[in-house]
Amino acid sequence: MRIDVVTLFPDFMRQCAAVGVVGRAQQRELLQVQTWNPRDYATDNYRTVDGRTCGGGPGMVMLIEPLRKTLEAMREAAPKPVHLIYLSPQGARLTQGRVEALAEMPRIALLCGRYEGVDERLLAHEVDEELSIGDYVLSGGELGAAVIIDAVGRLQEGALNDAQSAEQDSFSNGLLDCPHYAKPVHDALGDVPEVLLSGDHAAIRRWRLKQSLGRTWLRRPDLLAQRALDKESRALLDEFRREHAQ
Numbered sequence: 001m002r003i004d005v006v007t008l009f010p011d012f013m014r015q016c017a018a019v020g021v022v023g024r025a026q027q028r029e030l031l032q033v034q035t036w037n038p039r040d041y042a043t044d045n046y047r048t049v050d051g052r053t054c055g056g057g058p059g060m061v062m063l064i065e066p067l068r069k070t071l072e073a074m075r076e077a078a079p080k081p082v083h084l085i086y087l088s089p090q091g092a093r094l095t096q097g098r099v100e101a102l103a104e105m106p107r108i109a110l111l112c113g114r115y116e117g118v119d120e121r122l123l124a125h126e127v128d129e130e131l132s133i134g135d136y137v138l139s140g141g142e143l144g145a146a147v148i149i150d151a152v153g154r155l156q157e158g159a160l161n162d163a164q165s166a167e168q169d170s171f172s173n174g175l176l177d178c179p180h181y182a183k184p185v186h187d188a189l190g191d192v193p194e195v196l197l198s199g200d201h202a203a204i205r206r207w208r209l210k211q212s213l214g215r216t217w218l219r220r221p222d223l224l225a226q227r228a229l230d231k232e233s234r235a236l237l238d239e240f241r242r243e244h245a246q
């Protein structure tokens, strides 16, 4: 998979994509992250990429022309089609389901705005999708792009080793993750739950599922409302609720 990133801070984006699972995915050529800096496509001596907001008011807006040239070069640099995503608070909230869909695409591009944002005419003409990583305002789209690169990159076949793929399964079912413990088994802060030391993998699986269901019920009931529970999950959640009520 190839991810192109249009950003005024290419070094930052390259560093984000160079570490951990995503860095390894790039080394294994499972993923390619390529940056594009609109300043390289600005035609004036000051490499201007922003302009005053029409209608007055604070802040600057990213100019059409440097971005148009940047996107043209980006699109031509590798086989099409490329799905262009603009990061903004006005976008649809990013979910794991959307991440999984993006991870199946051969090529996506991430447009990172700065200042007050990008000229709306450029967005209307070029962008396929707007996505938000949350209901708050950041200084730019780069952190949102880093989130997408990580969440999508780790899903590339071969990016996660066997131990990590279990972690991936625990959330891909739409539930919050269960608690995790490492040695020492006994600590001043408490003990590791006995079931995790039992070697009974079926019991451990049920315990982890019960904890995920219970945590989701307690912390994010909205996620539960979105999914049907099978018989086993309904029974485990009822058990958790009864224990929690005591």
Ligand SMILES: CN1CCN(C(=O)c2nonc2N)CC1
Residues within 6 Å of the ligand: 087, 088, 089, 112, 113, 114, 115, 116, 117, 118, 131, 132, 133, 134, 135, 136, 137, 138, 139, 140, 141, 142, 144
């Ligand atoms: C122009 N710039 C404004 C700030 N911004 C965000 O707050 C954001 N991006 O993705 N999710 C978000 N929330 C990115 C775009």
